[in-house]
Amino acid sequence: MNHPLSEMMSNSMSKIKDMIDVNTVIGSPITTPDGVTLIPITKVSVGYGGGGSDFATKNYPANRDNAFGGGAGAGVTITPMAFVVIRGESVRMLPVSEPASTSVDRIVELVPDILDRIEGIARQFKDRKTEG
Template identity: 55%
Template sequence: MDDSMEKKHPLNDLMRETMAKIREMVDTNTIVGQPITTPDGVTLIPISKVSFGFGSGGGDYGKTTPKENFGGGSAAGVKIDPVAFLVIKDGTTRVLPVAVPPVSTVDRIVEMVPDILDKAEKYFDKKQEDPTC
């Protein structure tokens, strides 16, 4: 199939339109949402996990001109799962998970790492400011 025929084929139009619709649904604002600021100065930023898939197919039937007897279809699916909120208050950022609580020890340790790093950073900052601590 030559290049000019491929560009004009209805299956290409079908796939192009499907991908355009998926792009509309799945953008960076879907994954990292718009910041929400509360009256007391706390900023919440929603974080989501997005999964998507699509399929297209078609065929030419009978005649030699593809546009006369083309049959095709496409489908797409998008799944959006909330994962966490970034909570920003007084210059400190924390992750507030929305997911199911961890069930294993390894999961708990991984979840604790950001808080431990924050505490260690504050400790060392305080130590540099006041060496007698």
Template identity: 50%
Template sequence: MENIEKKTPLNDLMDTTMDKIRDMVDSNTIIGEPITTPDGVTVIPVSRVSFGFGAGGGDYGKTDTAHFGGGAGAGVKVDPVAFLVVKDGLTRVMPVAIPAAATVDRVLDLVPEVLDRVQNFVDKKREEKDIY
């Protein structure tokens, strides 16, 4: 059985929407163009891209030439994630940190610092014990 795709106005609408999204989002959106400073440092932006779209429509009327009504929408979100910094042959990743928003996130961010402080306290107590 042949798979013949029936071309409808909805297909045209979705094709046009996807073409516009392709125009907005390409590989240069995720890994940006390198920027070279006068002192020889190269900075490359890295981003996270999220997008979505929806389309719908339908035929209405009971005449020989049915009328089509439809619509489409799309959204693109670009979030900076990090910068790759290349200097003297060494590459470093410099993340773009988003501040912790929720209490749980703040606590998780503080855990390493608290553990370091507790370890330092325990080490000091051991040293004092060894002195006496």
């Protein structure tokens, strides 16, 4: 019996191919008014799965209406990684910093902001004390 699973999987893969091409990974160059050219670089991650099942049993023979169930699916993640910066004869890679992945990383990232806020509060307190 011919199952539609291969058609579902082919259709899913075709849609992914339509979404992702080399221009997704190495983006189109962007030229700024001052002559700097930026080329975006991204990371593309693809997950894909599919499966199916026949419902026929010894007591319940397969027929065209009840014999198959299945599905296919895919997921795509596009993550900015860096920019190639071209200015005159100079070419350099400008990495995009990744978001903090652990609680400790997040805390370390917040420390400068927290210190700035504490300093601001202390300054306000000192100014009020001096005025009054």
